[in-house]
Amino acid sequence: MLVKDTIGLAISEALKRAHQDGILSIDTVPDIEVDRPNNPDHGDFATNLPLRLARAARTNPLQLAEAIAERVEVGPEIASVSPAAPGFINFKLSDGWLQRQVELVREEGSNFGATDIGGGQKVMVEFVSVNPTGPVHVGHARGAVLGSALANALEAAGFAVTREYYINDAGSQMEAFYRSVWARYQQALGREAAMPDNGYQGDYIHDIAGEIIGTEGPRFLELSELAAIREIGDLAREQMVSVIRDDLGAIGVTFDNWFSERWLYQQGDYENAIAKLREGGHLAERSGALWFNSTALGDDRDNVVVRSSGEPTYFASDIAYHFNKFDGRGFQRVIDIWGADHQGHVPRMKAAVSALGMEPENLTVLISQMVTLRRGDETVRASKRTGDFVTLRDLVDEVGVDACRYFFLARAASTQMEFDLELATRESAENPVYYVQYAHARNASILKLAADRAIDFTEGNVGLLCDPHELHLIRTMLRLPELVVQIAENLEPHHLPHYAMELATAFHHFYENCRVISANPEDNETTLARLKLVAAAQVVFHRTLTLMGMSAPDRMDRTQ
Template identity: 45%
Template sequence: MANLVKEVKTKLAAEISAALEKSQDAGDLSLAEIPEIMLEEPREEAHGDYATNIAMVLAGQAQRAPREIAQLIVDNLADLDLIAQVEVAGPGFINFYLSDQWLYEAVETILEMGDDYGSSHLGQDKKVQIEFVSANPTGPLHIGHSRGAVVGDVLANIMSKVGFDVTKEYYINDAGNQMELLGQSVALRYQELFGAEVELPENSYQGEYIKEIAEKIKNEYGKEHLSKVETENYDFFKEFAYQRLLENIENDLREFGVEFDNWFSERTLHNQGLIKEVIEDLKEDGYLYEREGALWFKSSELGDDKDRVVVKEDGSTTYLAADIAYHQHKYQRGFTEVINVWGADHHGYVERMKAVIEALGYQREMLEVIIVQMVTLLREGKQVSMSKRSGDFVTLQDVVAEVGKDAARYFYIRRSVDSHLEFDLDLAKKESTENPVYYIQYAHARICSILAQPEIKELDLESDFKLNNLTDEAELKLMQQLARFTEELEKSAESRAPHHIARYAYDLAATFHTFYNKCIILGEEELLMLSRVSLVLATKQVLCNVLSILGVSAPESM
């Protein structure tokens, strides 16, 4: 487990604190306390690798000019191999220029850790549930679901890598009006196959997949279930369609590289009386009241814009009632944090659920909702139309079939979830460096080609050699990029921003391509070849690790 950047910053901070203590012991400074030392990367490379403003922070307390305090710190710093140069700049910043030794050690660490490089204990085994996709099993997954699937899956991979105990869950909305409507839609299409003229309700499901399900029923059962349509008994059709569609959803997600630890059925909440139980609890706690024959949740008292119905006048429960019971069940399973990945149409639902969490007796912060914005598909620069109700929509399967799993996953994750995504199908299929997926995978394939050379295979990489002849700017930049991996993972986990890792993969590939074009490997003297091949091997390892997290393959040839 190694966050190499954090280790360097921790060492620097410790040395700054030690220098301040020396200044106090010598009577040069009088401080009541030494605050946390903050180190930042300067915007300009000329200002060093790290800088701190601690001298300015302490100026009021010490009653000394910031530059004087900064100089005292510099004068009392220990002679470290880590620091190549240090200077006082501007109004009192201290700029640190690191020696290259830590980068050589970073390469050695990567080669030693292998697949484990990037791992850390940040999460401390905290139990986290990430619920995502959770589309109604009433039709195929469309492109909006696809984006949420990749966001949830990659975030789970990132958080697992840095030490969280993550469970990925799909909530199956298999109860309620939409399921009844599914059964009716299939039943009418089934009746139509036997020559009946049917009129589909305006809000029915009308995609081709409904006709295909009806056709399967006809092929399996013939006319056996026609009487059920005539008596408006749609239960058989509902269950038949439900099982087929859920199976298709599972298969589509599996082929897309998304597998869940748990599939939770909404019916469980009804069958086990969990909805009734949680309603009674909320009523007892004073969070529910009756009005106009319905039972209302006092969500407006807990941050929502208005109160919400949980039990209708006819005694049936609302979707909110099921969601309350479902989230209660999540926390009862021991999750200390729940992350829901929802589509843009759920934006107004967030405060409602935060109110629910508080009413259930948990901290609002124990629920985090990630809203994933819409996706627009582009082909030849024009938007591909999509309408779910009419059945004319682009499915996850359609996109994967057209551009491949790797390109689809990367394009869905490459932008922040809070921004609308334009998915350029033509770009995703290009076999050129314009295509970011191709560009990243080509870096790995290029490395495999290098390592396959006979001259490279003959090198004794187990021999005792040093990496300190790697001094070219392109080499140093590549080592710095490799060393950042764990910190990038930790930042992405903490900020719940998986797109940062997609960007990191691209930046790493770009840095490697620059190194490859500038630094010759074959034909150099043996020690330099050994060092550069070690750097190439470390790059290959990190590329494999980051692509694994993204769920994208690492091809050996392109």
């Protein structure tokens, strides 16, 4: 149990005693909120419950805070409970309890920070899911990193997570992609061929056509155009999916499942979903098209699911896909991460889920906003290789994997962001990636020095860790489990890099103010205790960086 939850239970028991003593005479008590105060001088945790209860209790909030605080029975975690104006109760953690947590962190190792609030609930996180018509660009990469880190945090919180990429391999955009590759294939073999009006440009189309020629030769020139496009299209799609898979894998983004849109039609999910909507009276024929009556379920307009030509819309595929997620595969919760251009799609998707008989609250859609790349004062808009956008590979080649992940995580998904390419490659404390990883490398160098000198600190006495910088580092380390719960509840992985900075700052300050390995024999016991703290801090650094999908280097070389 988190210490803040322990405090919450203690407050709840104190309220019962206050009620029994006639101090508090209300029947309904709001949820007890225990948070960290903005000013750490006020304590480690605080609640404003007396302020929230004062009006209903017809009592001065400070007097109520005093009465509740008197009745809080503290455990070994808490050193003091104190009321504060205008109606707060502050809690300070015991130094002895903090010191003992160093041993606990070391014992838990790579499991530190894990909780069980998820209870094994089956959750899908579906992210990226761009049409396989071109390489992943920086806008897609932001959603990829957000989804990857969020899935990591949900797993740490005890959820059974499936990471899924939805391959949008049907529809007009794919047809344009197939025709583009077919045109380049013909041109490369000396046949005149015009690119389609809505075709895809960029060198990667030439590359795909060249690879097909390399494996298949000119045999498609002997086929009819439709047959050639169909066969070349299958090969081009597989090549593009492979490129996307490799590009995402290069920044540590992997998936448990790659789900093809085609399967929805092959497996009957589309027909079953449409049939269920018909049975529920949610579809209507208008002007030869089939419409979903989404306004009846809270959307601002109805939406076409089947065009008058008989072709399903993208919305129809999405309906079938979510029917498959919930009804077909039994996910209890689904989290989609979509690009900014899909914002308006959210209400109708929620309406469709409701019409299919599922709880719309079990579908959460996070919108990943736009990314602007800057190099100094210059806005970077295009890639020479693709012709119109900067690819993920371009970005990784310039700034590295860890910078990509850190900077994409450092802003809430709902906010637009600028990616500073110059800052991301700077080897100084100004670069947060360097600052955080340098803290871990500094940590590792201390432990290596201890190992080189054969210093055995297993019997170190953590009770000697009394310096304010030592205790502050411990306090900062112990925030990770709370952070995992917060991310799992609010789906906000952007808190991880901010926490990593705070942890690095706490460690740097500790290092600069507390000599760890002393040459003075009189400091031997202090050395052993501080080495235990450094070893525990390494556990937390490694865990935090792993949740973000970043590396934890033992030294800071330019090649890292």
